[in-house]
Amino acid sequence: xxxxxxxxxxxxxxxxxxxxxxxxxxxxxxxxxxxxxxxxxxxxxxxxxxxxxxxxxxxxxxxxxxxxxxxxxxxxxxxxxxxxxxxxxxxxxxxxxxxxxxxxxxxxxxxxxxxxxxxxxxxxxxxxxxxxxxxxxxxxxxxxxxxxxxxxxxxxxxxxxxxxxxxxxxxxxxxxxxxxxxxxxxxxxxxxxxxxxxxxxxxxxxxxxxxxxxxxxxxxxxxxxxxxxxxxxxxxxxxxxx
Amino acid sequence: xxxxxxxxxxxxxxxxxxxxxxxxxxxxxxxxxxxxxxxxxxxxxxxxxxxxxxxxxxxxxxxxxxxxxxxxxxxxxxxxxxxxxxxxxxxxxxxxxxxxxxxxxxxxxxxxxxxxxxxxxxxxxxxxxxxxxxxxxxxxxxxxxxxxxxxxxxxxxxxxxxxxxxxxxxxxxxxxxxxxxxxxxxxxxxxxxxxxxxxxxxxxxxxxxxxxxxx
Numbered sequence: 001x002x003x004x005x006x007x008x009x010x011x012x013x014x015x016x017x018x019x020x021x022x023x024x025x026x027x028x029x030x031x032x033x034x035x036x037x038x039x040x041x042x043x044x045x046x047x048x049x050x051x052x053x054x055x056x057x058x059x060x061x062x063x064x065x066x067x068x069x070x071x072x073x074x075x076x077x078x079x080x081x082x083x084x085x086x087x088x089x090x091x092x093x094x095x096x097x098x099x100x101x102x103x104x105x106x107x108x109x110x111x112x113x114x115x116x117x118x119x120x121x122x123x124x125x126x127x128x129x130x131x132x133x134x135x136x137x138x139x140x141x142x143x144x145x146x147x148x149x150x151x152x153x154x155x156x157x158x159x160x161x162x163x164x165x166x167x168x169x170x171x172x173x174x175x176x177x178x179x180x181x182x183x184x185x186x187x188x189x190x191x192x193x194x195x196x197x198x199x200x201x202x203x204x205x206x207x208x209x210x211x212x213x214x215x216x217x218x219x220x221x222x223x224x225x226x227x228x229x230x231x232x233x234x235x236x237x238x239x240x241x242x
Numbered sequence: 243x244x245x246x247x248x249x250x251x252x253x254x255x256x257x258x259x260x261x262x263x264x265x266x267x268x269x270x271x272x273x274x275x276x277x278x279x280x281x282x283x284x285x286x287x288x289x290x291x292x293x294x295x296x297x298x299x300x301x302x303x304x305x306x307x308x309x310x311x312x313x314x315x316x317x318x319x320x321x322x323x324x325x326x327x328x329x330x331x332x333x334x335x336x337x338x339x340x341x342x343x344x345x346x347x348x349x350x351x352x353x354x355x356x357x358x359x360x361x362x363x364x365x366x367x368x369x370x371x372x373x374x375x376x377x378x379x380x381x382x383x384x385x386x387x388x389x390x391x392x393x394x395x396x397x398x399x400x401x402x403x404x405x406x407x408x409x410x411x412x413x414x415x416x417x418x419x420x421x422x423x424x425x426x427x428x429x430x431x432x433x434x435x436x437x438x439x440x441x442x443x444x445x446x447x448x449x450x451x452x453x454x455x456x457x
Contacts (some may be wrong), residue, residue, distance in 0.1 A: 043436075043443065044432045044440070047378075047436065056282035056296070059290075061274050072267060157267070218427070
């Protein structure tokens with residue numbers, strides 16, 4: 001074995017085959033230069049291995065886990081609106097859920113939102129940015145989509161809601177209109193499903209979507225509420241009543 | 243028919259591969275407990291700063307947690323947790339140190355004398371010897387921090403963390419040959435930096451079995 005070969009494998013000789021190992025040992029016994037080099041290299045490796053093991057701070061693991069818990073949970077806040085008390089779930093990226101005031105008990109609403117978002121909720125104050133988004137809706141009947149997070153929905157559902165947001169306040173459009181607009185002309189029923197699953201009512205105005213004949217059709221909080229919201233937004237005629 | 247033949251013929255279901263965890267915070271606690279020490283030690287040697295190391299470990303675990311949440315069950319089952327966590331910690335470290343000049347890398351005294359005094363000691367040692375040894379360890383730490391980051395990573399993983407070449411190759415996402423050559427270059431530079439002191443530092447060292455066989 002040549003010196004260069006021997007020097008190249010010093011870090012591997014413990015993992016090397018016995019026959020090769022013997023060859024290395026043979027060379028080292030005969031070659032003072034390589035022997036000195038091996039000793040120095042071993043010295044370096046030894047010094048590094050002797051560096052004291054520094055224990056992490058005791059609170060490190062706890063801090064990490066607490067941080068993760070706060071990341072995982074969505075905040076839950078209330079917002080007093082002209083339509084009554086709204087329950088608003090949110091995270092850093094925006095509002096993720098709105099529940100309108102209804103007969104439903106607070107704990108049931110909370111459980112329903114957690115099931116739907118598949119994340120736990122923690123009570124929190126509504127960040128100013130999101131509070132302003134809600135206040136702006138009740139002034140202008142439109143919402144800044146940058147402050148709403150519907151990324152958990154399917155691309156189809158997202159497209160349908162984005163399209164619904166284009167319906168001017170005070171007007172209504174049909175499920176079929178949205179289906180055509182998003183390039184799925186035969187998917188009017190699926191649009192209906194997407195509207196029914198809208199996690200952020202009001203801000204995504206699924207209430208402006210009605211049956212083709214103008215019938216209010218359906219609403220998660222009842223057609224009376226749908227009518228009330230449409231009138232609130234200045235809609236004078238939403239077609240024939242059922 | 244041997245069990246393995248039977249398995250090949252699908253008569254016996256393959257033993258389920260252990261699915262190590264579900265991405266819940268509680269299950270993740272086990273992972274944090276198991277690996278925080280190793281990742282902290284690694285980050286500390288890479289940065290030379292306790293403060294940086296602490297933040298790097300936090301950041302790395304948060305990233306790991308998020309990534310696990312996005313993986314499919316199969317990806318999670320096939321994941322080799324330890325190298326993967328080292329890789330994340332290394333990336334966080336790189337991002338953190340990027341743009342900092344080497345001289346700005348904090349050199350706070352990692353080997354605080356007390357820790358060294360308390361570290362495992364066989365038999366009583368003279369106070370002067372302890373002080374010399376503490377000073378020596380600081381020299382080694384600082385020598386390591388003078389290496390370029392890729393060489394420091396290779397040397398740390400190999401000699402402090404005791405990882406094998408294939409493992410290091412996986413962590414650094416480099417061919418094994420490159421890893422070996424980085425380890426070599428790191429040792430060559432350290433040999434030069436520590437040069438004169440090396441003999442004294444290793445004088446007390448007990449020769450290991452296999453070394454006696456070689457020399």
